[in-house]
Amino acid sequence: MEGRGAAQGTGRAERKAANRPYLSLIDGVRGIAALSVLFYHYVHFFMSGSDRRKVPGYLELFPGREFLWPAYEWGYFAVQIFWLISGFVFAHVYYGHRVGTRSFLVNRIARLYPLHLLTLLVVTALQLVALHRLGYTPIYGKFDWQHFVAQLFLASDWIRTGLSFNGPVWSVSVEIAVYAVFWLTRGLARRFGAFFTIAMALGFAWADHEWGAQSGVLSCGSYFFAGCTLSVLREGRLGKGWWLAGLVALLAAVGLAVTLHWGVEGWRAFGITGMFGALFLLLAQWQSRAPAWLDRSCEWLGENTYGVYLWHFPIQLTLMLVLMPAIKTQEIAQNWWFLALYFTLAVAMARVSYVWFERPMRDFLRDRLGGQRRAARDAAKGG
Secondary structure, three states: OOOOOOOOOOOHHHHHHOOOOOOHHHHHHHHHHHHHHHHHHHHHHHOOOOOOOOOOOHHHHOOOHHHHHHHHHHHHHHHHHHHHHHHHHHHHHHOOOOOOHHHHHHHHHHHHHHHHHHHHHHHHHHHHHHHHHOOOOOOOOEOOHHHHHHHHOOOOOOOOOOOEOOHHHHHHHHHHHHHHHHHHOHHHHHHHOHHHHHHHHHHHHHHHHHHOOOOOHHHHHHHHHHHHHHHHHHHOHHHOHHHHHHHHHHHHHHHHHHHHHHHHHHHHHHHHHHHHHHHHHHHHHHHHHOOHHHHHHHHHHHHHHHHHHHHHHHHHHHHHHHHOOOOOHHHHOOOHHHHHHHHHHHHHHHHHHHHHHHHHHHHHHHHHHOOOHHHHHHHHHHO
């Protein structure tokens, strides 16, 4: 079962350091997309047996399916939205602004690695308990030293070998590889602008068509550099006045037309980039006009995104171990109260984790390793 990722973009501290405004409204979209992952992965409770297969007719058993079906079924595509946002925000922060390589590396490590390592160790412990009690590891069957070492270095899915341990981290893994390409090619992007980022997006898309079955890095790269392109266009002439209005209308219209004509494949090919790209351009334009309550609400959602993403599977696994084998999860999960419990635990754990672990560890590592120290302190005071 593929996880849907929510890899973190740049934080408020990094944007302050680069003298770039924080795009809280877009961060809010990222947070909402992360919540859709909770619904999409609700199916895990209906595939907790030793064969890891979904029970027949599982879609009809989900609570509230009659109106929550888009999240249950289309949450699958949240990851492409995350990648698109990452490209948009990275280009917004780093293209044309002086940030050193050491600072970039430290900020990425400090933001992503501590929570990944913690949840990896938690899942490993839970899977060991599952092996002892149930005789198998629920949901993800790859449980060996080779996959653990790959997970340890966030390299688990550069080459597809099957999901393992905290499976959803696959999309963070492939995004790490794309970060490296982004950083190494930033000089070309500054020189050639949108021509270069469009070429990169198309090149990754072609490579994904040819070899996507071997690596998720290629799909990630196509969406990431599409996001970079949107940001570059916004910074240029097309980001002003009627030019921007025309660009937004064109993106939305083409994205909708492609989706209506080719369905899911059209949505994947350009629907996501077109319609969400148009939305991101509008939100970036409206950012300075956002009321304080909306700005803070979206920031709150964005802060919780990474935690929701990395903690939801350990929470599912914990619930399975509490209930099984005495109670079948596919039966109890049909109840509204169980969906509410799972959702509440995931969001609450994400918030506690952000406040008491993720943010303190991020700032500690930046101070120790030489990231944006002053910006990190500003973020700790204000965020």
